[in-house]
Amino acid sequence: MQTLLREYFCLVVFFGISLFISSFMVLLAFLRAKQNPYPEKLTPYECGFDPFDDMSHKFDVRFYLVAILFIIFDIEVAFLFPWAISLGEIGVFGFVSMMVFLGILTVGFLYEWKKGALDWE
Amino acid sequence: MVIFGMMFYLFAGLTLLSAFLTLIARAPVHSALWLIFMFLNGAGLFVLLGSELLAMIFVIVYVGAVAVLFLFVVMMIKPQREVLKKEIKWYKRIPVLIGIFFGSEMVFILGGWSFVPVASTLDQLPSRVQISNTTAIGNILYTHYAVLFEIAGFILLGAMVGAIVLTKRAPKERYRQKMSDQVLEKKKNRIKICHVDIRKGV
Numbered sequence: 001m002q003t004l005l006r007e008y009f010c011l012v013v014f015f016g017i018s019l020f021i022s023s024f025m026v027l028l029a030f031l032r033a034k035q036n037p038y039p040e041k042l043t044p045y046e047c048g049f050d051p052f053d054d055m056s057h058k059f060d061v062r063f064y065l066v067a068i069l070f071i072i073f074d075i076e077v078a079f080l081f082p083w084a085i086s087l088g089e090i091g092v093f094g095f096v097s098m099m100v101f102l103g104i105l106t107v108g109f110l111y112e113w114k115k116g117a118l119d120w121e
Numbered sequence: 122m123v124i125f126g127m128m129f130y131l132f133a134g135l136t137l138l139s140a141f142l143t144l145i146a147r148a149p150v151h152s153a154l155w156l157i158f159m160f161l162n163g164a165g166l167f168v169l170l171g172s173e174l175l176a177m178i179f180v181i182v183y184v185g186a187v188a189v190l191f192l193f194v195v196m197m198i199k200p201q202r203e204v205l206k207k208e209i210k211w212y213k214r215i216p217v218l219i220g221i222f223f224g225s226e227m228v229f230i231l232g233g234w235s236f237v238p239v240a241s242t243l244d245q246l247p248s249r250v251q252i253s254n255t256t257a258i259g260n261i262l263y264t265h266y267a268v269l270f271e272i273a274g275f276i277l278l279g280a281m282v283g284a285i286v287l288t289k290r291a292p293k294e295r296y297r298q299k300m301s302d303q304v305l306e307k308k309k310n311r312i313k314i315c316h317v318d319i320r321k322g323v
Contacts, residue, residue, distance in 0.1 A: 004171055009124070012124075061288050064190070064194070064197065064288065067190050068280065068284040069281060071187065071190065074182055078181060079262075082256070082259030083262075083263055086263075089256075089259070089260050090260060093263075093264050093267070094263035094264050094267075097264065098263055101274040104271070105278060105281075108278040109281075112281060
């Protein structure tokens with residue numbers, strides 16, 4: 001337990017330093033820079049969108065579909081990491097169980113491919 | 122050990138604070154962003170518990186994917202403020218009732234809380250000197266818990282099929298290259314050679 005936390009201590013130091021540097025730079029810009037805001041300057045600019053419009057209905061539901069499909073394959077890959085580490089320990093059974101898992105998800109992948117969920121109409 | 126305690130209270134405090142800010146933020150997008158911060162602090166708590174793999178998966182899956190999903194959902198909801206104001210009086214009572222219920226439950230639980238004397242010996246984490254956390258999970262997940270693992274695969278399959286069925290519309294023409302059609306296309310179908318007389322046109 002102690003060794004684990006010692007290994008992570010450098011991460012804490014890293015986060016502390018980066019927090020300090022980033023907040024210091026923002027604070028310095030806030031304190032020292034000349035500030036001259038006017039409405040034109042403060043208008044949000046976004047490429048491809050009309051900024052003077054209600055933005056809530058412009059998103060297609062297919063972005064959401066892509067995000068869900070991404071999550072599923074994300075989790076699949078996350079399962080692969082411990083499997084790869086302990087593949088020598090778990091033997092043929094562990095290998096086959098992972099292959100069955102990948103097979104199940106490949107069925108889903110073929111379904112989504114054939115349904116055209118990855119295409120943009 | 123002092124640093125351990127400090128980090129625990131830092132992460133736990135930030136988790137509670139960002140959960141509270143998730144609830145009270147006015148814009149739904151800000152709520153989602155505070156939720157992301159809460160997930161990050163939760164990952165820090167997992168690291169303090171010694172379960173590194175869970176912490177990293179928490180960051181990848183929850184912060185990287187689920188939070189993005191929340192942001193999409195928030196952006197797709199149309200804020201109908203006029204309708205909301207009318208109905209909000211009625212809706213307000215239900216969370217208050219649920220809050221009173223769970224709050225009293227928490228009071229009862231915390232009132233009668235005491236550690237079992239053997240609690241410290243029941244720590245199931247393997248010693249880090251012998252084996253790392255990720256290896257320990259890998260050694261049992263794919264063999265001892267193989268059935269649960271395959272069930273997880275089926276649940277993911279169900280989620281995939283469900284998402285496609287719910288969002289799929291009637292197939293229109295798709296912008297897709299058909300390699301075989303391109304290769305098999307005959308020259309005479311595409312190119313027409315005209316002998317144009319001078320000053321007459323086609």
